[in-house]
Amino acid sequence: MSKKKIAILAGDGIGPEVTKEAVKCLNAVADSFGHQFNYQEALIGAAAIDETGDPFPAATEKICKEADAILFGAIGDPKYDNDPSAKVRPEQGLLRMRKNLGLFANVRPVKSYDKLLHISPLKEANIKGTDFVVFRELTGGIYFGEPRGRSENGETAFDSCVYSKKEINQISRKAFEAAQLRNKKLTLVDKANVLATSRLWRETVKDIAQDYPDVALDFMFVDNAAMKIIQNPKHFDVVLTENMFGDIITDEASVIAGSLGMLPSASLGTSSSLFEPIHGSYPEAAGQNIANPIGAILSAAMLLNYAFDMNEEAEAIENAVFNALEEELGTPDIVAESKAKTTTEVGDRIAELIK
Amino acid sequence: MSKKKIAILAGDGIGPEVTKEAVKCLNAVADSFGHQFNYQEALIGAAAIDETGDPFPAATEKICKEADAILFGAIGDPKYDNDPSAKVRPEQGLLRMRKNLGLFANVRPVKSYDKLLHISPLKEANIKGTDFVVFRELTGGIYFGEPRGRSENGETAFDSCVYSKKEINQISRKAFEAAQLRNKKLTLVDKANVLATSRLWRETVKDIAQDYPDVALDFMFVDNAAMKIIQNPKHFDVVLTENMFGDIITDEASVIAGSLGMLPSASLGTSSSLFEPIHGSYPEAAGQNIANPIGAILSAAMLLNYAFDMNEEAEAIENAVFNALEEELGTPDIVAESKAKTTTEVGDRIAELIK
């Protein structure tokens, strides 16, 4: 029996709805395994801007730092996207959180589910059995590099992509370690034929690889990888890449699982860890009880696994999700309209299956 | 009857093989329509490094500038990719050529072919009827931005993404004009929730859109676009995007056509224009007479269309390719091994069909 503090950052759009179902599943785990999870809610994103003017308020940061793990929903509101005059933006909260909590390693597993092969836009034979994981660097690169902004006359804008060996090293070791526990293959995705940063990645990763002689390392240009992920997803075991490339290829890879709503992620640092579905705030669906909670629920499973070392408990959630899919239970993104269930119903059933 | 000068830059790997077939088709057009095409060959890429030490020698630049159009094969040699000590790299030649010739607009059409639906990794119903075109900015962004390189102690590397309103303006107008002649939809792909350059793109494109009131404009984040291109490619008509994002999503989109070997492209400037298949040098296939020449042949069709305003002639090539596919003629990437033809045979047959 363990006692743990979990910070709950539900965020914007469908964030609160899916997070609620993930908490339901954590409670089912707590009941079944005799743990005690204490939740502390905190504001982030547009919701936080509306209440405090800041997308990642100091109070939220404090709660995150005091927690044993963070469960996060989603961030973003279209009212900020097309407003160039908006000085404060929800995404700044997300980025500042990642940076301030030092969440440098974003782990995104990509799996196909036999019961969902038919809803994928990809041919079934092509994706059946896909099982890889992307290690995306999360606190560096063009997301954070300085200088960034506008020239004085407003005619020119610039962003900077910056990486140090140290940054590359810390995420790469995590990726190699993961590869050792999997199929011992690591693919570095970069654009070393054009970018100086990519050449530093390639050089550094090659050096590190000598410490992991049991892992086979290969290199792939990001344009080629974007194609290969669709053409032959079973080629991959562990994919290691920088921040922006990781953003693009993991969203792309979600088509393999059939729905963006299925994919969980972990963001790991040295003293904090955060877990979130990879989908965004999906504002069009907010409040309708139709959002797929499985990405959030599987993120809760990753939380148990990575933050609390509760492997059996994590597996209980994963099995419950698997069994729910076998029952053809799901929201409208993965089940035919006529048989689809609501967000709440899916969460209820998965929680029930956990017990 | 027209007289035209075409620079031939065959380049590396399979470049020379596929370019030869494209020239064969241009000759068939010249014969049938009574034109005179004069070809001037010039060195580029690894081939140029081997002979002159420079991947884009001055002599080549001169030939390009004097030509009415440039037909280009491919560039790149693996011996440079994993050698961080290589000071001169084939890709530098390609990038310098794009820059020096001012080829700012890279036009990449993406189409599905009914006869090739079965070889695509995507479900056929999903891609049948796909027909969109990507306008990729080609002489700006992170490919060229300064500063770029290493810190003095070698521990840090950096690249700069820079865009001016002027650069955004010139490619955007081309994209809007293309949309007016197509289905009047334009999607700007960016990462405006993170990048300052993307916000400048969004702002500038919004302004320009007022001059094209008949074109419906929408915005899509690049991560979402990478997913949507697979999930619902028929959503798109004209896609407008910056250099790096365009590189990634066009390679990705090639899965729709079934093979990277099928896709042509045009790179347009104010005084030069260049035409090339989007595939790379594919060194593993070089010299084997198995590379798909259709991307190169369709690039020759784009050349006739864009550079010489020979619409009927371009159509003659496109129809010949279509008819060849109807005959199930093709290299091993698009036709079952047992029935596959060689590069030369495919080129011969398409040239014959043109006449």
Ligand SMILES: CC(C)[C@H](C(=O)O)[C@@H](O)C(=O)O
């Ligand atoms: C919302 C956005 C800033 C974010 C990112 O690009 O990292 C999102 O797309 C993600 O992948 O978590």
Ligand SMILES: CC(C)[C@H](C(=O)O)[C@@H](O)C(=O)O
């Ligand atoms: C070879 C490489 C530099 C080039 C690019 O990234 O532009 C290629 O991928 C392309 O798309 O033409």
